[in-house]
Amino acid sequence: MRVHVADHPLVTHKLTVLRDKRTPSPTFRALAEELVTLLAYEATRSVRVEPIEVETPVAQATGLAISDPKPLVVPILRAGLGMLEGMVKLMPNAEVGFLGMVRNEETLQPAIYAERLPEDLSNRQCFILDPMLATGGSLLAAIEYLFDRGAVDVTAVCLIAAPEGLKAVEEATQGRNLTVVLGALDEKLNEVGYIVPGLGDAGDRLYGTVG
Numbered sequence: 770m771r772v773h774v775a776d777h778p779l780v781t782h783k784l785t786v787l788r789d790k791r792t793p794s795p796t797f798r799a800l801a802e803e804l805v806t807l808l809a810y811e812a813t814r815s816v817r818v819e820p821i822e823v824e825t826p827v828a829q830a831t832g833l834a835i836s837d838p839k840p841l842v843v844p845i846l847r848a849g850l851g852m853l854e855g856m857v858k859l860m861p862n863a864e865v866g867f868l869g870m871v872r873n874e875e876t877l878q879p880a881i882y883a884e885r886l887p888e889d890l891s892n893r894q895c896f897i898l899d900p901m902l903a904t905g906g907s908l909l910a911a912i913e914y915l916f917d918r919g920a921v922d923v924t925a926v927c928l929i930a931a932p933e934g935l936k937a938v939e940e941a942t943q944g945r946n947l948t949v950v951l952g953a954l955d956e957k958l959n960e961v962g963y964i965v966p967g968l969g970d971a972g973d974r975l976y977g978t979v980g
């Protein structure tokens with residue numbers, strides 16, 4: 770597993786405002802989108818491309834086009850939906866599939882409640898969007914789901930991770946082609962499975978719900 774933790778003052782600045790409990794949902798949504806666009810730049814570094822020729826007004830130029838099959842972006846509902854626009858802004862011709870997951874607040878086990886993905890992911894590059902990598906259970910379930918359908922490489926983009934969850938994902942995905950791109954690696958998980966200091970429940974912060 771490759772891990773990249775963003776090291777850019779604008780990423781840290783935007784994350785700081787997201788962490789602030791006084792930040793209202795509309796600002797939180799706008800900032801989450803901007804933050805993802807910054808992280809997406811790193812996350813797409815290995816996107817598959819092929820050379821193409823174009824005519825400029827002056828001469829022929831060789832450039833790059835994103836290869837087929839197009840990359841698949843998979844936001845994990847609900848919270849990952851807040852990251853989708855920021856990602857597709859950078860990669861507008863990617864396809865989008867959806868996985869709905871909820872974490873049981875007592876057992877911390879994830880359950881898949883919705884799925885809308887291409888049946889066959891053979892030879893696909895996939896980008897999972899989930900803002901918080903806490904115990905790692907949700908991300909692991911999503912990763913396994915995509916590899917089971919034939920995905921060849923998976924990149925997860927998360928705003929914040931806990932070291933415990935990152936380790937769990939790494940141990941469970943040995944030999945897989947997996948990259949994790951993070952805005953920050955925080956201190957720890959608390960006794961109820963929240964990232965410390967974190968930002969609270971990302972879904973609630975995005976959509977103005979409580980608990």
Ligand SMILES: O=c1ccn([C@@H]2O[C@H](COP(=O)(O)O)[C@@H](O)[C@H]2O)c(=O)[nH]1
Nearest residue numbers: 901903904905906907963964969970971
């Ligand atoms: O501080 C947190 C911790 C978790 N979440 C939400 O839970 C899942 C990830 O939890 P795992 O334990 O890693 O399965 C994530 O999708 C978030 O929606 C959170 O918002 N804040």
Ligand SMILES: O=P(O)(O)OP(=O)(O)O
Nearest residue numbers: 846847848871872972973
């Ligand atoms: O991961 P959860 O359970 O917090 O779900 P949601 O993203 O709907 O808040």
Ligand SMILES: [Mg+2]
Nearest residue numbers: 970971972973
């Ligand atoms: Mg939530």
